[in-house]
Amino acid sequence: MTKISSEWSRRNFLRGALATGALVLPGSTVLAGCATSGGGQEQTEGEATDDNPLGVPTDSTLEIYIFNGGFGDAYATDVHQPMFKKKYPNAKIDHNAEVDIAGALQSRFVAGNPPDFVNDSGDGQIPLGQLVSDKQLYDLTDLYDAPSWDDPNVKVRDTLVPGAVESGVFGDAPYVMHMALTVYGLWYNKTLFDEHGWTTPTTWDEMTALCGEIKKAGIAPWTYQGVHARYMNWPLLTMAAKLGGPEVLTAIDNLEPGAWGHEAVKESANALAGLQKSGFILDGTVGMDHIQAQGAWSEGKAAFVPCGSWLESEQADVTPEGFEIAFMPEPLLSQDSAMSAETVRAQAGEPYIVPAQAKNPRGGLEYMRIMLSQEGARGFTEKVSSLTVVKGAADGVELPRGLTSAQQGLQAAGDDVLTWMYPTWYKDMENPGINSHTGELMAGRISVDEWVAGCEAEAKKVREDDSITKYTR
Incomplete structure (x- = not known):
């Protein structure tokens, strides 16, 4: 934005x-x-x-x-x-x-x-x-x-x-009516996975093991919308909440000091930053916008891409025949996670006033x-x-395959559905704020501790600005 x-x-x-x-x-x-x-x-x-x-x-x-x-x-x-x-x-x-x-x-x-x-x-x-x-x-x-x-x-x-x-x-x-219901998660080509016999991972250990197999096959395991780093905030916060519980997100929304330094948040940030260190991200991703990164994914150059359920529609004109877009929830960081493997982020969006x-x-x-x-x-x-x-x-509407997959993911999640509000309540905190720090983290230019310090500083800036109306949940 x-x-x-x-x-x-x-x-x-x-x-x-x-x-x-x-x-x-x-x-x-x-x-x-x-x-x-x-x-x-x-x-x-x-x-x-x-x-x-x-x-x-x-x-x-x-x-x-x-x-x-x-x-x-x-x-x-x-x-x-x-x-x-x-x-x-x-x-x-x-x-x-x-x-x-x-x-x-x-x-x-x-x-x-x-x-x-x-x-x-x-x-x-x-x-x-x-x-x-x-x-x-x-x-x-x-x-x-x-x-x-x-x-x-x-x-x-x-x-x-x-x-x-x-x-x-x-x-x-x-004050705002949101019409669209977006399901967020990871997207992959089911046809490609079936051809190679790959199974979608439910834990981060399984994810890293699969990434190794995908890389050996000559395909980059991940890409993301590099210049729009908020796309990587989504799996980061979702996996953190799966590990530590939804209260992790509530603390962030409420601008609580130390919320970005929660151990679950740091562990999730470490996992995603590790993709770059392990060579599991498509070369050049950092400089790509959403069109370029998603285009490379549609061309089969990368196996996973994070996005919302609008992805299928956005890629419709460039998705090749035989590409079966499918959705999966982000993997658990630990078997002792507070929430289920099926947990997803689903958020009402597209605002009307x-x-x-x-x-x-x-x-x-x-x-x-x-x-x-x-x-x-x-x-x-x-x-x-x-x-x-x-x-x-x-109900009864013939949905495209990808959207059907996302709907099935949402149904499987049951009550384990996550959301957060700080990007809506505090636009500047999100962008350039948090997004800029996540971009630096994913590019390997700062450490997780430096990322935490940067995010904490963005929250503090809002928290201490008396001209900004504060909200809680």
Whole structure:
């Protein structure tokens, strides 16, 4: 994720907002009578009824911005917006697809004239924690407490997988709706493994032994997205939590002193750094971006690559025939690990927001309610080849092999599912922060102890900065 320019710092954002009188508090309203937008500004009004529980103004414009990146915007134009128009035929949808969300919208947030619904994603993402701390986002509690699109007797929140609502909570309220459910782990070519008789490892000892066999076959055991070192943070923290328990991750999220120096974290860092020392990483990986590293993996130059379950879709145009992409959880560092070998990280992602100063915020909430319906979620999966946070929405959908493999991995994990929040809460701590230190570690330029010291310094920087709002879980 590219760092947003310094103009978008909290102090400058706040100064600009105060100068224009644009800064207001987000609020939520009761689901009865007239519904008004956050901050007490009656920018839109609608009558809340059984058929319209969020009080959507039925003849107003809904201005939408969709990040035009890996998912494109067809899921919006072909699935969700037709559903909205069918229910509210007199409403107008102003659809915009944008690559650089911050470039297109940061001045509008400051001026107090944001759109009604934003897919705040991509390298030009406006930092979510920044928006929350500057009171720029609408409280989504009404959305999650509203009757679901499919069953008026079931609340929206009760149709979602565990952790979906919590993934967008800052403090004591949800401000971000995450739609995609990403399963993280290691990916390999099952066809290649079957040809060589290789078995996927469940322990790190088995992994290193297999890496030796793979190297003898003339294939690099691992590659990773070198210049985007966060990809290696994912297996590092997952394996650490498997070894030491999920409280390892909670301590990191809560900025506890010494959290990055936990023995489980250090052991995981040692294991991954050892791949480079053992010659198990594809030559040149350190300088590769995600396209180059994943491309080399697709070409069969490396056996394993860490990534989220979007990988199959991202590689679709370059994956050769006969390449059967498959998912596996990261191996256990010890047989005495606190969690099961099947444990995976699965996280709700792809953020959607309703600005506090939107002219039609109730329309924005309703658009989210549509997205979180069975039809809306199924359409999303079919269009972008991603699982969603809506329970059962992918049932009966013919998924690609890789995504099916990830779904099976998630089902096998049961309740042993991990997540962490610091990249969402503290963007700069993650990037360039932690990522830069992990990049140096994986390149062999610093030791594990130096990596720990660097990560601890990044956490301390946030912990001691009074201008940054802190969150805990």
